[in-house]
Amino acid sequence: MGLEQAWYRSSRWLCLLRPLELLFRGIATRRRQRYRDGLKPSWTAPVPVIVVGNISVGGTGKSPLVIWLVEYLRQQGYKPGVISRGYRATPPTNPYFVTSDSTAAEAGDEPLMIVRRTHVPLVISPDRVAAAKLLLEQTGCDLIISDDGLQHYALNRTLEIAVIDGVRGFGNRRCLPEGPLREPVERLNDVDLIVVNGGSAETLLDTSQAAKAFSMTLQPGHLVSLSSDTAVSADQWSGCRQVNAVAAIGNPERFSHTLKALGFTPELHSFPDHHHFSQSDLSFEQQLPLIMTEKDAVKCDHIALENSWYLQVDAALGEGFSVSLERLLSR
Template identity: 40%
Template sequence: MSADPAGSGRARRAAWWIAQWQQPGPAQAVLLPLSWLFAGLSAARRQLYRWGVLRSHAVPRPVIVVGNLIAGGAGKTPVVIALVQLLRQMGHVPGVISRGHGGRHTDGARLVTHSSDPAEVGDEPLLIHLRTGAPVAVARQRVLAAQALCQAHPAVTVLVADDGLQHLALARDLDVLVFDDRGIGNGRLLPAGPLRQHLPAALPPRTLVIYGAGQPSTPLPGFIGWRRLGTIFTLQDWWVTDAVTSRVVRLRDRPLLAAAGLARPEAFFTMLEAQGLKITRLPLPDHFDYATLPWPPDTPDVIVTEKDAVKLRPDRVGRTQVWVATLDFALPADFQAALQRLLPPAAPTR
């Protein structure tokens, strides 16, 4: 089985850069002046917010921002999904707002529905809506997304912002920082390193840290969560049912092409192999659009992530059997108590 689309080459180049960011080297040294410029501009922007020249805008509900300091995907979306489920258990009615990265939505806000086009609203917002059933709104300005969502769904008691840690125009009540096994990489800011902002010397107020790799990867105190392979559906079943019908045992008997449009697809491939599946790896660029199928038309079996599945409809894959592997994130039990202490009381609904 072979598959080597142009997108796979772009994915390999992106993976190469992510690997280079893990330790100082000559390639990063060349980019240090650009990192200093990035640091200066970021610091100036934050100072303008502190002085009140630029303003953070409050929205009608408490806001929890789930974000990360590092570029290249740290597992925010699974944490958002798990957090939405936890908030429901705590008696809240959560909604989700997002920029809708990769989508072509206009400057206004757009509500995400089951039939939304991921090319318009972004693949991750659509996935969050499909997995949780929570109302989701996207807009380049998260404040507009929050206002639109609260107006359309007045029963919502708390908003979860998928990404947006550096989006200072949105006032927030709580930040949740997500780290994977890379920690802060080489410790340098973009583009010489992976950091969007420096690691703080101490845990900032009203901030919780989640480590998704089973152990801490920075000096900040935090909670240990873990990602795990969940149910595997046929693409047809994934779109129409919530039934828990795992097919891992059945799939161990056949070769699979594993395709993943993620920033770091290696973790997904490793999970599949740990289940005894025989896969050929097909890494694709993050947010790969699937406008053209990246595998040969005679490929019998392909397994993808849910982030890929939102861009694949059963009538587009021909005779290929596409399987969808869900990825779940488990939050530790003591995280709920910490969240409860920091989360403001739910705003009354109208």
């Protein structure tokens, strides 16, 4: 059993890691407090900064929410820009402006997916402050969305949105390495909004946390061909309903369940999150149509794939989320 599986099955042997967990928890708490006390320097941007992040490792659905925010805030008259770490990216410069012509190796899979979907100005750098400064220097952005920056306290923020995988929850609710948490669950007391991707907030959060929590579901959109950009709905699909499903995301089973709900019979091929694909990875014994996630598709520009598709998904936010967001921004 892998460590991640153990976290979400609350395996008893993990208690052997309790001394390391207590050390990690203490370091994380003291680090944040040093920023709050002004003992470590932080920078305040001249525009609002919305941080979208989580307190657990692995995917929770942040990227669909970032795309939703970009599109919604544009409708409200803002000119948003995005900054991101660019996990596992090897950009030619640092910070680096991501464009639709960038490669996944240069930009990271999630930043490239966001840019290709929304054409938002986006800069990656492990130094979020440097990324924000470059974004402001070279664009007309009047609002910054920081993708996965909840623990990057060198950048001050106007509001924080924490995203939770409502299906997997917090596992055994312990910090690394005993559990999957980057910070204790109590950290959610201080965020402005909580978004629960699937599942129920009431079963995961205490009363005060649930009061500022909103549901999010990922609605499947079109299936898009990797070779021709042809887009069809699941209802219009004329090929074989038995498919090879490829997912290199935090929770691959979620993708499999989505395809089943659309009437497909998927043979799921899971890879580690952010996996960089080779031709051999996508050569399967059964010659079936191949459907992958949109995040995985941006990593396949260099691979010749026939009868291969990716599934677009769109975030749908619970009633009242946009009202709360606008109220917090106007504050």
